[in-house]
Amino acid sequence: MYCYGTVTPDLFWLGDSDRRLALFENAYPIPRGVSYNAYLVMDEKTILMDTVDRSVGEQFFENLEACLKGRNLDYVVINHMEPDHCATLIDVILRYPGVTVVGNAKTMTMIDQFFDFDMTGQSLIVKEGDTLCTGRHTFTFAMAPMVHWPEAMVTYDMSDKVLFSADAFGTFGALSGNLFADQMDFEHDWLSDARRYYTNIVGKYGPQVQALLKKAANLDIQYICPLHGPIWRENVEWYIDKYQKWSTYTPEVKSxxxxxxxxxxxxxxxxxxxxxxxxxxxxxxxxxxxxxxxxxxxxxxxxxxxxxxxxxxxxxxxxxxxxxxxxxxxxxxxxxxxxxxxxxxxxxxxxxxxxxxxxxxxxxxxxxxxxxxxxxxxxxxxxxxxxxxxxxxxxxxxxxx
The missing domain is CATH 3.40.50.360 (Flavodoxin domain)
Incomplete structure (x- = not known):
């Protein structure tokens, strides 16, 4: 049975959590599990933001079908091609044959590397600053190379001020019903895992994170929707400041x-x-x-x-x-x-x-x-x-x- 969540009246979380996985990327212990987030915007055209790891694929497709309520899926945006977010991409294309896959040129190259599938006529290549209108919503794209793969990008919904941030602003930890960071004691219960996620997954690429933060500084961000962990809708600046410190290698504790x-x-x-x-x-x-x-x-x-x-x-x-x-x-x-x-x-x-x-x-x-x-x-x-x-x-x- 579906268990999607509502972010805004027309933005839905379609993810799921894996509490059985012992090692993230087969390297990092995750005793609290991990969530795989995907998002659907229901507009005149429907647009899916990323897919999920195969381990939660069945739940994801139940959520997607329930949200669409019989409507077609028009677009799927690939912000990050890592398999924990794109292992189910071809299944999406097969279930919704008319869907257009949106990504940058490096994304399309990686799709060819991971899958044997002819994308002719089904892809839309975007570059820095390009826009896509689905009706009430207009999306713009910003490249985020090496945060933490070379094809990574983020998508910004100019209408509802939502940043779909790919692996940036993510964290280890399974979600337990509450989707939003303000519904949890994030600083006490989640910050340690958020720091461990950043330092081990993205930490090497401080200058690249700085470049992305400079782009984000020009945006009015009301929501941050990462691919792992809770969604941010309050005190967004506090979390961005953590990334500012981590990406400039500034100590948090003088001890x-x-x-x-x-x-x-x-x-x-x-x-x-x-x-x-x-x-x-x-x-x-x-x-x-x-x-x-x-x-x-x-x-x-x-x-x-x-x-x-x-x-x-x-x-x-x-x-x-x-x-x-x-x-x-x-x-x-x-x-x-x-x-x-x-x-x-x-x-x-x-x-x-x-x-x-x-x-x-x-x-x-x-x-x-x-x-x-x-x-x-x-x-x-x-x-x-x-x-x-x-x-x-x-x-x-x-x-x-």
């Missing part, structure tokens, strides 16, 4: 994030000694995480959130402890920058982790390394405790300065 990679617990002990020293000096909102336990996607999100990062690693096979090495690789891949970093290393006979971590960090943009570092040989002794206190002093001075 210290300590991430350690420890084999037998001694490097962990050093991390905790440091955290205690910071607390005694008045630092609040300290975060401490074990790189072997906390998922990489969470750690990357935290690196975007915090202003100061301490990386503590054991030396392992004469290199960086494997989970820490993987974290550094992910930080680089997701373009983490504009952060102050301090290093703690451990090595019973030949400490190497600090030197190797520095080399990795020097390849990242605008990472400032504190001169103070701490070296352990097996465990924390009095000399290392003093060094950790001195590192805490240096971090506090840097936070204040």
């Amino acid at each position: 210290v994030l300590v991430i350690y990679g420890s084999v037998y617990g001694h490097t962990e002990n050093a991390a905790l000694v440091l955290a205690g020293a910071l607390s005694r000096r008045g630092v609040t909102n300290i975060a401490v995480h074990d790189a072997s336990v906390t998922h990489l996607s969470e750690l990357v999100s935290l690196c975007f959130q915090y202003s100061h990062i301490v990386l503590a690693s054991a030396t392992y096979n004469n290199g960086i402890f494997t989970p820490m090495e993987t974290l550094l690789s992910d930080m680089k891949a997701h373009n983490v920058q504009n952060r102050t970093v301090a290093i703690i290393e451990n090595g019973s006979w030949a400490p190497q982790a600090a030197k190797l971590m520095r080399a990795e960090l020097e390849h990242m943009k605008n990472i400032r390394l504190l001169e103070q570092s701490v070296t352990l040989k097996s465990s924390v002794k009095e000399a290392q405790r003093v060094a950790l206190e001195e590192l805490a002093d240096a971090l506090v001075a840097d936070l204040q300065g």
